Amino acid sequence: MSDTSAVNPLDVLGIPWSAGAGGQLVGFPSRASYAEAVRSLCDAGFTMCSDLCAVDYLAHPGRNLPEGVQPERFEVVVNLLDIQARRRVRIRVQVPAVKPEVDSLFEIFPGTEAMEREAFDMVGIVFTGHPDLTRILMPEDWEGHPLRKDYDVGSVPVKFKEPGVSPEDLVHTGRDREERLAAAAAAASSGTKRVR
Amino acid sequence: MTGFARETSEGSQEMYPRGETVREELARELGGVAGAHGAVLRLPEGMVIDPNDFEAESLSDETMIINMGPQHPSTHGVLRLMLELDGETVLRVKPVIGYLHTGMEKTGEQLSYIQGATNTTRMDYLSPLANEAVFSLATETLLGVQVPERATWIRMLMAELGRLSSHLTWMATNGMDLAATSMMIYGFRERERILRFFEKTTGVRMNHNYIRPGGVAADLPPGWEEDVDAILNSVLATLEDFDNLFTGQPIFRERTEGVGVIDAETAIALSATGPVLRASGVPWDLRRAMPYLAYDQVDFDVVVGTVGDTFDRYAVRMGELRESVRIVRQIVEKMPTGDYRVNDRKVTPPPRGRIDESMEALIHHFKIFTQGFAVPEGEVYVAIESPRGELGCYMVSDGTPRPYRMHIRAPSFVNLQSLPAMLRGGMIADAVAIVSSVDPVMGEVDR
Known part of the structure; x- marks a missing residue:
């Protein structure tokens, strides 16, 4: 292990930082300097981007951030890995609710291609400069971004037996079955919460 | 629209x-x-x-x-x-991809930390215990809870047996993809032995919910040392069979050597981890590089390849099976005595017997199963080495009993990105061998 591991790379690069749970190093670059900061970290030895995801802080605005970092609705979280020095660093960049755009890391780490598509698909972050920003997990014609906090959780109502129904009533013929299917379809269309 | x-x-x-x-x-x-x-x-x-x-x-x-x-x-x-x-x-x-997407990260936000392991375990259905372990480790880091030593070693034992079972399944299905049906039979036979032990310990063959925040669900069954020993002997014998049947076999070598090559630089750039990365010659194994659980107290080698072709990925997994057997033998030897879950009634439910005697125990039991336990505000990223690579869990807590955000960094999802680089310029007939050599588990890819 080289002696550079003792130096805080975020401090060297002048990125606001804090120590997260378990002593993990977390950096908070501004949105404008995000790609540049990641590139300098890549040059400093963090040659692998192990994870990228996005968080919607709509329902939890008052989180702990270092001084000078303005909280926004979305956050893109990037985990970088230095294989030589065996260390990690986490980058959290604030992304506003209106026009949630942030630079793509594709040109630095081609491995972020699928992860950025997932963040776009699930939370709706637009990564400018991404070569193929399409949905990856949801169907192409899906509306909305499911991991946003204002996206409803769909549910199917649990159907219980009516009291007073005798077992004989539950024995059904072919004609009954068609009626029951029609009733079930009607119940499903009215009872199920419509997801956005 | x-x-x-x-x-x-x-x-x-x-x-x-x-x-x-x-x-x-x-x-x-x-x-x-x-x-x-x-x-x-x-x-x-x-x-x-x-x-x-x-x-x-x-x-x-x-x-x-x-x-x-x-x-x-x-x-x-x-x-x-x-x-x-x-x-x-x-x-x-x-x-x-996306055909198996079931919104498990969204589901994870609706479930309490106690219930969360039942959700994550279903992602990578070939190594469910690794998924439970990473979820529990992330929760415990946020809680600041230290689990007892025995719980850590039991987790390690189960994780390594899980790696054995996952790699054996891969051997089996990979053999099947290359039309070696006997590999299929032998691989699944050995996996079944391990699953039988899992059933004895955890109650179910798959989707165990055994490793939980605070420890494990139950202690190891009496006589577990003999069971594990029998499994290891049988696995080692089967590995000999695999070597005889497959490793030196000319048809297999023809089909895998020099096929689907990916070099170290490309693998790192594409964020590939696990056997895919190690096969191209990068000695990166989180068990060694960033030890979690008690992997710094066991002796094992990190298996690496040289070329990064399909054969190397096979050989790396073969070597890892033998190393896992070595690790499990050491775990059996060193298994400490003590409690199998943390003695903190805020996190783990009290023993059944205490509920009849103590009002507090009953309250704790009721609170844990109705509300769950609150986890302090914060965010954490924990990564472990699953059989497929770096399995990470990024968790954000807002101080309530449910995770605010629970993101799983699935190794198969990321490793799939290296497929285009591997397949390019090859024959369509090799595609099957190459896809198989990446070992994607779609449950984890799509989550």
Whole structure:
């Protein structure tokens, strides 16, 4: 292990930082300097981007951030890995609710291609400069971004037996079955919460 | 389309035909052209080529785009590959995924920390215990709870047995993909022995919910040392069989050597981890590099390949099976005595007997199962080495009994990105061997 591991790379690069749970190093670059900061970290030895995801802080605005970092609705979280020095660093960049755009890391780490598509698909972050920003997990014609906090959780109502129904009533013929299917379809269309 | 639909629909996920793809994008498959648009495979910037030095258009009327999957038997689930072929040669590939997406990260936000392990365990259904372990470790880091030593070692034992069972299943299905049906039978026979032990310990064969925040669900059953010993002996004997049947077999070597090569630089750029990365010669194993649980107290070797081809990925897994056997033997030897879960009634439910005697125990029991326990505010990323690579859990807590955000970094999901680089220029018949060698588990890819 080289002696550079003792130096805080975020401090060297002048990125606001804090120590997260378990002593993990977390950096908070501004949105404008995000790609540049990641590139300098890549040059400093963090040659692998192990994870990228996005968080919607709509329902939890008052989180702990270092001084000078303005909280926004979305956050893109990037985990970088230095294989030589065996260390990690986490980058959290604030992304506003209106026009949630942030630079793509594709040109630095081609491995972020699928992860950025997932963040776009699930939370709706637009990564400018991404070569193929399409949905990856949801169907192409899906509306909305499911991991946003204002996206409803769909549910199917649990159907219980009516009291007073005798077992004989539950024995059904072919004609009954068609009626029951029609009733079930009607119940499903009215009872199920419509997801956005 | 309504306004919102227009905003969120970003076009087709499919691969564009050659005629509709810009020259820069076609060049990107050979590497190094910035600012392109379209949908093809990705290579890192480092590999620069001259954009005029390839014949992109000349093939335009001779190539065809075909779909492999989503219900192709060799795709290990519902993976769909769009392949552009020139005769039998693969030119471009695009993996299309999402057929098994069930919104497990969203579900994870609705479940309390106690229930969360039942959700994560279903992602990678071939190594469920690794998923439970990473979820529990992330929760415990946020809680600041230290689990007893025995719980840590039991987790390690189960995780390594899980690795054995996962790699054996891979051996079996990989053999099946290359038409070696006896591999299939032997691999699944050995896996079944391990699953039987899991059933004895955890109560179920798969989706155990055994490793939980605070420890494990139950102590090891009496006589577990003999059971584990029998499994290890049987696995070692089967590995001998595999070597005889497969490793030196000329047909198998023909089909795998030099096929689907990925070099170390490309693998790192594409964020590949696990056997895919190690096969290309990078000795990166989180168990060694960033020890979690008690992996710093056991002796094992990190198996690496040299070429990064399909055979190396096979050989790395073969070596890892033997190393896991070594690790498990040491765990059996060193298993400490003590409690199997943390003695903190806020986190773990009290023993059944105490509920009859103590009002507090009853309250704790009731509170844990109705509300769960609150986890202090914060966010954490924990990563462990699953059989497929770096399995990470990014968890944000807002101080309530449910995770605010629970993101799983699935190794198969990321490793799939290296498929286009591996398949390019190869034969369509090799595609099956290469897809299999990446070992994608679609449950984890799509989550």
